[in-house]
Amino acid sequence: MTSAGITVVGTAARPGRGGRRLPLTWLGVVPFFAYVGVFLLLPTLFLVAGSFAARDGSLTLSNFTSINQPFLVQAFMNTAVVSLVSALVGGIAGALLAYAVVTGNPRGILRRSVTSASGVLAQFGGVTLAFAFLATLGPATGLVTVFLLDHRIDIFPSGVWLYELSGLTLLYCYFQIPLMVIVFLPALDGIRPQWREATESLGGNTWHYWRYVAGPLLAPSFLGCTLLLFANAFSAYATAQALISQGSKIVPLAISNLLTSETGRAQPGLAKALALAMIVIVALVTVLYAVLQRRSSQWLR
Amino acid sequence: MSRARRLKLRVFRVAVFLVLGAFFLIPIGAMFEFSTRGDTVTSPRTLDAWKAIITVPDLVQAITASLQLAVITSVAMLLLLLPTMVWVRLRLPGLKRIIEFICLLPLTVPAIALVVGMVPLYRWIKINVSDSILMLALAYLILVLPYTYRTLDAGLASIDLKTLTEAARSLGAGWGTVMMRVIVPNISTAILNACLLSVALVLGEFTFANLLFYENMQVAILYESFVSAGTSIAVAVASLLFAFALLMILSFIGRPRDRVARAEEA
Numbered sequence: 001m002t003s004a005g006i007t008v009v010g011t012a013a014r015p016g017r018g019g020r021r022l023p024l025t026w027l028g029v030v031p032f033f034a035y036v037g038v039f040l041l042l043p044t045l046f047l048v049a050g051s052f053a054a055r056d057g058s059l060t061l062s063n064f065t066s067i068n069q070p071f072l073v074q075a076f077m078n079t080a081v082v083s084l085v086s087a088l089v090g091g092i093a094g095a096l097l098a099y100a101v102v103t104g105n106p107r108g109i110l111r112r113s114v115t116s117a118s119g120v121l122a123q124f125g126g127v128t129l130a131f132a133f134l135a136t137l138g139p140a141t142g143l144v145t146v147f148l149l150d151h152r153i154d155i156f157p158s159g160v161w162l163y164e165l166s167g168l169t170l171l172y173c174y175f176q177i178p179l180m181v182i183v184f185l186p187a188l189d190g191i192r193p194q195w196r197e198a199t200e201s202l203g204g205n206t207w208h209y210w211r212y213v214a215g216p217l218l219a220p221s222f223l224g225c226t227l228l229l230f231a232n233a234f235s236a237y238a239t240a241q242a243l244i245s246q247g248s249k250i251v252p253l254a255i256s257n258l259l260t261s262e263t264g265r266a267q268p269g270l271a272k273a274l275a276l277a278m279i280v281i282v283a284l285v286t287v288l289y290a291v292l293q294r295r296s297s298q299w300l301r
Numbered sequence: 302m303s304r305a306r307r308l309k310l311r312v313f314r315v316a317v318f319l320v321l322g323a324f325f326l327i328p329i330g331a332m333f334e335f336s337t338r339g340d341t342v343t344s345p346r347t348l349d350a351w352k353a354i355i356t357v358p359d360l361v362q363a364i365t366a367s368l369q370l371a372v373i374t375s376v377a378m379l380l381l382l383l384p385t386m387v388w389v390r391l392r393l394p395g396l397k398r399i400i401e402f403i404c405l406l407p408l409t410v411p412a413i414a415l416v417v418g419m420v421p422l423y424r425w426i427k428i429n430v431s432d433s434i435l436m437l438a439l440a441y442l443i444l445v446l447p448y449t450y451r452t453l454d455a456g457l458a459s460i461d462l463k464t465l466t467e468a469a470r471s472l473g474a475g476w477g478t479v480m481m482r483v484i485v486p487n488i489s490t491a492i493l494n495a496c497l498l499s500v501a502l503v504l505g506e507f508t509f510a511n512l513l514f515y516e517n518m519q520v521a522i523l524y525e526s527f528v529s530a531g532t533s534i535a536v537a538v539a540s541l542l543f544a545f546a547l548l549m550i551l552s553f554i555g556r557p558r559d560r561v562a563r564a565e566e567a
Contacts, residue, residue: 028388029396035381036403039443043418044410050418093321100317103310110318120548121325126507127519128537131526132328135335135534143331174328177321206306235411238507242523252413259417259512268420275414286409 047279051272063273071248072274079250082165083233086172091226093173094180095188101181102188115185118178125175126238133171133243137162163244171239176229183228187221187296217296224292231285234278251278329541336535350531351539357528360536363521366434370517371503373438375496378449381442383492386453387484390462404450407443412508415443423513434515441503448502449495456491460484497551501544 054060067073101114136144139160148155161167191214199209237252248254251274258271337346354360382404389396407415419440426436462484469483485492507519516524518540526533 025392029385029393029400032381032385032400035442039419039422039439040403040406040415043415043422045418046421047414047418050421096317097321100314103314116549116553117325119551120545123501123505123544123548124541126505127523127526128332128505128541129328131522131534131537132332134530136328136331141335143334144327174325177324231409235413237411237413238511238519241507241511252411255413255417256512259420260514268417271417275411275417278411278414279409282411282414283409 047272047275050269051276053269055269063269064277066270067273067277072251072254075248075251075254076277078165079234079252082169082172082250083230086169086176086233087226087229089169090173090176090229091180091184091222094177094225094229095184095222097177098181098184098188102185102191114181118181121178122175122182124178125236127242129171129174129239130242133162133167133174137167165249168240168243168250171243172233172236176233179232180225180229183225184221187218187225191217220292221296224289224296227285227289227292231282231289234285235282332534332538332541336531336538338531350529350535353529353532354536354539357525357532359516360521360525360532363516363518364536366516367504367518369435370438370441371500373435374441374445374503375499377438377442378445378495378499379492382446382449382453383484384480386450386457387462387466387480390457391466401450401454404446406447408447412444413512416440416509416512419509419513434510434517437510437513437515437517440509440513441499441506444506444509445499445502448498452491452495452498453488456488456494459491460487494551497547501547504540504544 051063052059052061054062067076097114101111104110134142136142137155139145139156139162145155156162162170195213196209199213204212235252237256240250240253241256244253248257255271255274255278258267258274260266336350337348338350339345339347385400389400423436423440426439430436465483465487466479469479474483504518506517507523509515510517510520511523518536522533522536522540525536
């Protein structure tokens with residue numbers, strides 16, 4: 001049936017098996033496409049259509065122009081800053097951890113446990129993560145807060161930053177670092193010890209090696225992985241909802257508030273426009289990641 | 302490698318493992334500590350918060366619902382995805398790319414954005430089909446698609462699907478027999494992996510449930526925290542340990558096939 005198109009032309013006129021086969025073959029994928037159509041395509045269509053619709057259903061761009069309100073622009077800025085900082089910190093710390101792992105025994109227990117734990121922790125977000133940090137750094141009750149207070153160190157000298165954007169950034173690092181380890185390890189594995197030896201036999205030192213050999217080779221992959229981390233933080237919602245719970249400090253929280261507000265201030269059209277803007281940003285960043293990843297895989301395989 | 306450099310590398314590795322180890326382990330330890338605290342600072346360790354879990358009806362109901370959702374999502378995922386993937390590999394290879402693209406799509410669409418489009422759909426479902434929380438499984442199936450597709454695809458790629466199927470068919474097996482007695486046993490590891498991933502994902506899901514106004518386990522944990530911090534953290538620790546155990550199992554059963562694949566590449 002690989003040349004289905006040709007067979008059909010030849011047998012369509014004749015009754016019998018040949019003519020019936022093609023529709024039956026296609027029947028096999030109908031459930032999948034029907035399901036995906038209803039639960040992936042349809043919501044996306046709702047989203048796009050709704051973002052261009054006014055309350056009375058007429059076509060409008062007002063949802064997009066009303067993104068230009070101070071609190072929403074601020075929310076986008078906040079989301080970008082939190083994502084960027086957590087991606088950079090997570091990227092650098094994750095790369096260091098990955099390097100520490102890669103310089104050890106490749107079959108050792110350390111590498112196994114770090115990669116397994118990273119797989120688990122990269123998925124670890126949301127309510128549980130927020131609670132973990134409340135139990136650790138919560139003002140007056142957190143384990144570390146109390147311990148430090150006993151030693152006369154106040155980690156909240158000028159207000160509790162845990163519920164602010166800096167606290168959120170810290171929490172995001174908790175799943176960003178493990179994600180970086182997972183996506184960056186393959187690139188580090190591609191580095192060959194012979195390159196280091198070659199650098200040394202040509203009279204180069206450690207600085208030369210990182211500046212002229214390993215650095216340029218790893219740079220595209222590092223950049224790409226950091227972009228992936230950025231997209232990951234940009235999309236995160238549950239952690240922020242559990243930690244901050246009020247206000248529209250970041251875009252996902254703003255969407256959730258616009259959607260669920262019970263005081264008649266719900267604006268589904270605006271929520272859909274924001275959601276569409278998020279999809280566009282995340283999709284762009286992901287495509288960029290894919291391009292960089294392909295570029296770096298030319299050398300590191 | 303010179304001795305000085307080896308020493309430097311050693312110091313670097315120890316420092317990295319210590320600092321990041323503390324960053325990752327302390328919060329989890331703190332959660333345990335918090336959930337076993339007594340009423341006052343000086344009171345002895347107690348498991349009251351843990352015992353209280355089963356006395357909160359909302360919590361029990363939500364945990365049950367989440368477990369049911371996890372099972373339903375896994376089964377539905379297998380029923381939908383596996384026959385489709387087998388069929389496409391055998392009869393419609395031209396469609397493989399499209400199926401793959403569709404399955405990986407949810408990775409690039411933030412859950413918080415996708416749920417906005419699902420709100421009208423679920424409003425309709427609640428009115429016309431059922432307002433049971435188990436309806437969430439239909440949406441969760443989309444969320445688990447990327448992960449389960451990759452796992453099952455790797456499993457199917459590792460066997461000679463065509464030969465196995467043709468052999469079974471020529472011996473008179475129907476498609477049901479081929480699926481259940483030939484394909485499934487051959488990729489059982491991949492199937493188990495896909496199910497474990499689905500379970501872990503569903504148990505940790507918050508965004509869809511919260512914004513579609515269902516109370517699953519994560520949502521209930523958040524609500525409970527307004528009533529009793531200790532109990533909610535105890536459930537959180539329990540769910541975390543459960544997911545941890547599942548994914549640890551996964552990372553260890555996933556190994557052998559990995560190693561075979563890598564050996565073949567080399």
